[in-house]
Amino acid sequence: xxxxxxxxxLTKSYDEQFSLGEINLDIPSGQIIGLIGENGAGxxxxxxxxxxxxxxxxxxxxxxxxxxxxxxxLIKENIGVxxxxxxxxxxxxxxxxxxxxxxxxxxxxxxxxxxxxxxFGIDKNKKINKLSKGMRKKLEIATSLAHHPKLLILxxxxxxxxxxxxNEVLDIFLKFLEDEEHTILLSTHITxxxxxxxxxxVFIDKGKIILDETRDNLMDNYAILKCELEYFKKIDEKxxxxxxxxxxxxxxxxxxxxxxxxxxxxxxxxxITIEDLMVLMxxxxx
Amino acid sequence: xxxxxxxxxxxxxxxxxxxxxxxxxxxxxxxxEGDLNGVAFIPALVCIMMMTTFSYDEFNKxxxxxTTFPCGKKNVVKAKYIATIILxxxxxxxxxxxSSAIGIINGDFDFQYALEIALGTAIGVSIFxxxxxxxxxxxxxxxxxxxxxxxxxxxxxxxALIAKSGININFLKNIEIFLDNYGIxxxxxxxxxxxxxxxxISARIYMKKEF
Numbered sequence: 001x002x003x004x005x006x007x008x009x010l011t012k013s014y015d016e017q018f019s020l021g022e023i024n025l026d027i028p029s030g031q032i033i034g035l036i037g038e039n040g041a042g043x044x045x046x047x048x049x050x051x052x053x054x055x056x057x058x059x060x061x062x063x064x065x066x067x068x069x070x071x072x073x074l075i076k077e078n079i080g081v082x083x084x085x086x087x088x089x090x091x092x093x094x095x096x097x098x099x100x101x102x103x104x105x106x107x108x109x110x111x112x113x114x115x116x117x118x119x120f121g122i123d124k125n126k127k128i129n130k131l132s133k134g135m136r137k138k139l140e141i142a143t144s145l146a147h148h149p150k151l152l153i154l155x156x157x158x159x160x161x162x163x164x165x166x167n168e169v170l171d172i173f174l175k176f177l178e179d180e181e182h183t184i185l186l187s188t189h190i191t192x193x194x195x196x197x198x199x200x201x202v203f204i205d206k207g208k209i210i211l212d213e214t215r216d217n218l219m220d221n222y223a224i225l226k227c228e229l230e231y232f233k234k235i236d237e238k239x240x241x242x243x244x245x246x247x248x249x250x251x252x253x254x255x256x257x258x259x260x261x262x263x264x265x266x267x268x269x270x271x272i273t274i275e276d277l278m279v280l281m282x283x284x285x286x
Numbered sequence: 287x288x289x290x291x292x293x294x295x296x297x298x299x300x301x302x303x304x305x306x307x308x309x310x311x312x313x314x315x316x317x318x319e320g321d322l323n324g325v326a327f328i329p330a331l332v333c334i335m336m337m338t339t340f341s342y343d344e345f346n347k348x349x350x351x352x353t354t355f356p357c358g359k360k361n362v363v364k365a366k367y368i369a370t371i372i373l374x375x376x377x378x379x380x381x382x383x384x385s386s387a388i389g390i391i392n393g394d395f396d397f398q399y400a401l402e403i404a405l406g407t408a409i410g411v412s413i414f415x416x417x418x419x420x421x422x423x424x425x426x427x428x429x430x431x432x433x434x435x436x437x438x439x440x441x442x443x444x445x446a447l448i449a450k451s452g453i454n455i456n457f458l459k460n461i462e463i464f465l466d467n468y469g470i471x472x473x474x475x476x477x478x479x480x481x482x483x484x485x486x487i488s489a490r491i492y493m494k495k496e497f
Contacts, residue, residue: 051354053354079354081351086347086497087346089339090342090346100292104289
């Protein structure tokens with residue numbers, strides 16, 4: 001399988017407070033990769049490094065098998081971007097965006113852009129600052145798609161959207177992915193979205209990747225083992241990824257649900273959600 | 287890059303209408319009063335309009351967004367300078383045409399005088415923009431705005447002090463005579479040099495900048 005993104009030994013530090021690294025990550029073509037982590041974990045920094053918005057300290061990034069430092073312009077022709085709270089000035093109209101973009105991307109497709117506007121019910125003469133938050137987000141997504149990119153890099157594209165609009169947006173992403181050359185890197189806090197559409201989950205915490213698993217493996221094999229505090233001592237340390245002790249019971253994150261079911265028959269083994277996983281991995285102990 | 291030039295021009299299209307209204311109203315007043323000096327305000331107003339594009343960009347974090355375009359960071363700066371120069375030339379031409387037209391209507395057409403007003407303003411506006419664009423790229427529009435006020439007041443203050451102190455400023459007369467003779471050649475050359483240096487500094491600052 002071709003790699004859409006290949007990151008090797010990437011590091012980036014802002015100050016003594018935060019550093020990213022060393023990140024090694026392969027993102028295959030034709031998949032949706034969910035990037036999760038709490039605020040300030042390094043998701044946006046990683047995305048900014050990918051897009052050369054900030055300069056990496058060390059390491060290499062290849063997109064479509066090409067080095068991002070050497071082939072920046074060529075690569076960016078094929079990337080669509082939605083960044084959290086960053087867009088064209090809001091005094092511009094929807095029509096202005098088309099005017100600007102058709103002279104910015106070789107493959108900009110005005111017809112496709114206006115088709116999205118029609119589908120979304122966005123008036124092309126409206127200024128961006130007159131659009132609702134949901135409409136604005138849809139405009140940003142349409143702008144990222146209208147030059148037929150192969151890779152979408154999306155930072156919180158569904159934040160602040162109501163469930164109906166969110167589902168519409170997720171459907172657009174799934175449609176985009178019908179072409180097997182297309183890839184999406186999606187950073188989000190709304191982990192339930194990823195349970196529906198992501199092929200792979202990458203969990204980043206304090207600037208480091210602490211989990212890189214396929215969604216199927218995660219949902220099938222990871223589980224929460226619930227037991228009484230007394231029983232916790234009987235659990236083999238090798239089976240514990242992390243745990244959280246409550247007042248009367250204990251929640252243990254395990255990565256082999258079937259094995260845990262056989263081994264610890266007295267315990268309850270619950271299916272896991274990505275949100276549970278995040279909370280246990282960040283707040284839990286090891 | 288053409289897209290980014292259009293972005294800046296589209297951002298100020300609303301205020302361009304305002305300049306048009308100003309030009310029409312001023313022309314009517316100037317025809318009645320016979321005073322041409324007011325046309326100098328046109329390039330100055332256009333200069334202020336261009337500064338507002340930095341504010342819009344900063345407010346919407348547009349610099350980070352346009353860095354993802356396939357044009358390279360240097361071209362983001364180049365686009366801003368080209369948009370400024372387009373407006374600068376257009377507004378200078380407009381002020382020459384207006385002052386000529388007013389002169390013809392009033393029956394005291396003096397092309398040399400119209401040219402002097404336009405070029406004088408042009409060099410003033412150029413110095414201002416060439417100085418502050420690198421500052422805006424380095425410190426952002428808000429901090430630079432404070433700097434602009436401080437420097438403008440300092441220049442006015444120094445000028446007032448010199449005028450009051452009775453220092454001999456006859457050398458200014460010589461400069462004026464020199465510019466009367468060679469200004470038409472010298473001023474465009476100085477302007478081009480200033481813009482080139484300013485762009486070079488701004489591009490270096492922007493290339494190192496992270497958003």
